[in-house]
Amino acid sequence: xxxxxxxxxxxxxxxxxxxxxxxxxxxxxxxxxxxxxxxxxxxxxxxxxxxxxxxxxxxxxxxxxxxxxxxxxxxxxxxxxxxxxxxxxxxxxxxxxxxxxxxxxxxxxxxxxxxxxxxxxxxxxxxxxxxxxxxxxxxxxxxxxxxxxxxxxxxxxxxxxxxxxxxxxxxxxxxxxxxxxxxxxxxxxxxxxxxxxxxxxxxxxxxxxxxxxxxxxxxxxxxxxxxxxxxxxxxxxxxxxxxxxxxxxxxxxxxxxxxxxxxxxxxxxxxxxxxxxxxxxxxxxxxxxxxxxxxxxxxxxxxxxxxxxxxxxxxxxxxxxxxxxxxxxxxxxxxxxxxxxxxxxxxxxxxxxxxxxxxxxxxxx
Numbered sequence: 082x083x084x085x086x087x088x089x090x091x092x093x094x095x096x097x098x099x100x101x102x103x104x105x106x107x108x109x110x111x112x113x114x115x116x117x118x119x120x121x122x123x124x125x126x127x128x129x130x131x132x133x134x135x136x137x138x139x140x141x142x143x144x145x146x147x148x149x150x151x152x153x154x155x156x157x158x159x160x161x162x163x164x165x166x167x168x169x170x171x172x173x174x175x176x177x178x179x180x181x182x183x184x185x186x187x188x189x190x191x192x193x194x195x196x197x198x199x200x201x202x203x204x205x206x207x208x209x210x211x212x213x214x215x216x217x218x219x220x221x222x223x224x225x226x227x228x229x230x231x232x233x234x235x236x237x238x239x240x241x242x243x244x245x246x247x248x249x250x251x252x253x254x255x256x257x258x259x260x261x262x263x264x265x266x267x268x269x270x271x272x273x274x275x276x277x278x279x280x281x282x283x284x285x286x287x288x289x290x291x292x293x294x295x296x297x298x299x300x301x302x303x304x305x306x307x308x309x310x311x312x313x314x315x316x317x318x319x320x321x322x323x324x325x326x327x328x329x330x331x332x333x334x335x336x337x338x339x340x341x342x343x344x345x346x347x348x349x350x351x352x353x354x355x356x357x358x359x360x361x362x363x364x365x366x367x368x369x370x371x372x373x374x375x376x377x378x379x380x381x382x383x384x385x386x387x388x389x390x391x392x393x394x395x396x397x398x399x400x401x402x403x404x405x406x407x408x409x410x411x412x413x414x415x416x417x418x419x420x421x422x423x424x425x426x427x428x429x430x431x432x433x434x435x436x437x438x439x440x441x442x443x444x445x446x
Contacts, residue, residue: 132391135216135399136384137206137257138430140408146175146423149192161419177427180435187438203255206399214261217397221267228394231333234270237390238399241379243272244340244386248375257401269399272338337389340382351436353381356429369407369416373425376403381433388440 145151150160150173163176167185174182181188207215217236224235238257241248258269336342357378380402387398407426412418417425 132395133217133220133397134384134387134391135206135397136434137203137399137401138403138408139203139401140403140406142408142427142430143410143419144192146419146427147178148174148190150175162423175423175427177423178431180431181438184435184438187442203257207255207257207259213259214263215257215259215269215399217269217399218260218263218267220397221269222263224396226267231394233334233337233390233394235394235396236267236269237387237395237397238269238271238401239383239386240271240401241375241383243338243379244382245375245379248371248379257399270334270395333393337393338386340385340389343385343389347385347440350440351381351385351433353429353433354378356425356432372403372407373417376407376426377429380429381436384433384437385440388437388446392446 145158145160146162150164152159152164152173160175164173165176165179165182166172167174167182169185172185174185207213215236215238217238221234221236226236227234258271260267340348354377357374380400383400383402387395387400390398403426406416408422409416410419410422416422
């Protein structure tokens, strides 16, 4: 716990020890940054600087209603909803992907991929091929769990609860945060939805000169040694100590999570709220109404949040927007039929991913 004392307040022995330990903690934090910076330099040859956003649609989406509708195939192995032309001559998508069809020339469609498992588990993001470890954990194992310059986690998992307060606890039929044999130190960052959890990532400090005074004192002490230091090591340590203070006071991760800081036009571009109608599926799909609602309401904002995290140094982001089985269209009452299901989850998926692709292109990402 962090305690901040006003300069005029008397300190008892316990409080004095607390102040001293904060100073030691600050020095330790800057030393930690130094070690992480050195480790990052060693790993630089293994990374490209690119980020991966893995939008995991569990259930899963039928190729016949999305990217491989097979309109000329016999009944039973072709689309049930029809097809639409795309920006690529001769290539057609399922009828409920109109916006992505216009961006087909910006996409790479892999029609031959399969996990080899027909169950509703969380392969391929976690499975035998990944050593039962979230794929992003392997990335963090190479580059480190956080970015030394910002404190930003390098691997994150986003559920609808990251952007909405009225969505229930996620269920994914598997542990998307699994670290396998690597240990909890490489576990993905899993943010919650606003409220106290997000506020806990920021420091609410009174108007006080405590930290400025301590920063000044440390700078003055270092000045005494600078005259005999000809290697530049103290200057580098000044930068790392400054980084430690700025991380403590700046709240960079919390800033990335705050979508209210985004341009309103961009927020509107990603918004899929109009597709979220909680009471719509009363007869069919009643068992998963909350899942359909959660996916439709949040998938756009989750992609926007993923982009913001990657801009600030997160290298691998897994998004689980629909929880288990929203694409599982059995039409038996608990699940929607194909046509209703594509309206419930296909349309918001199309809108969100199209907005994401267009946004990345506009930003040169």
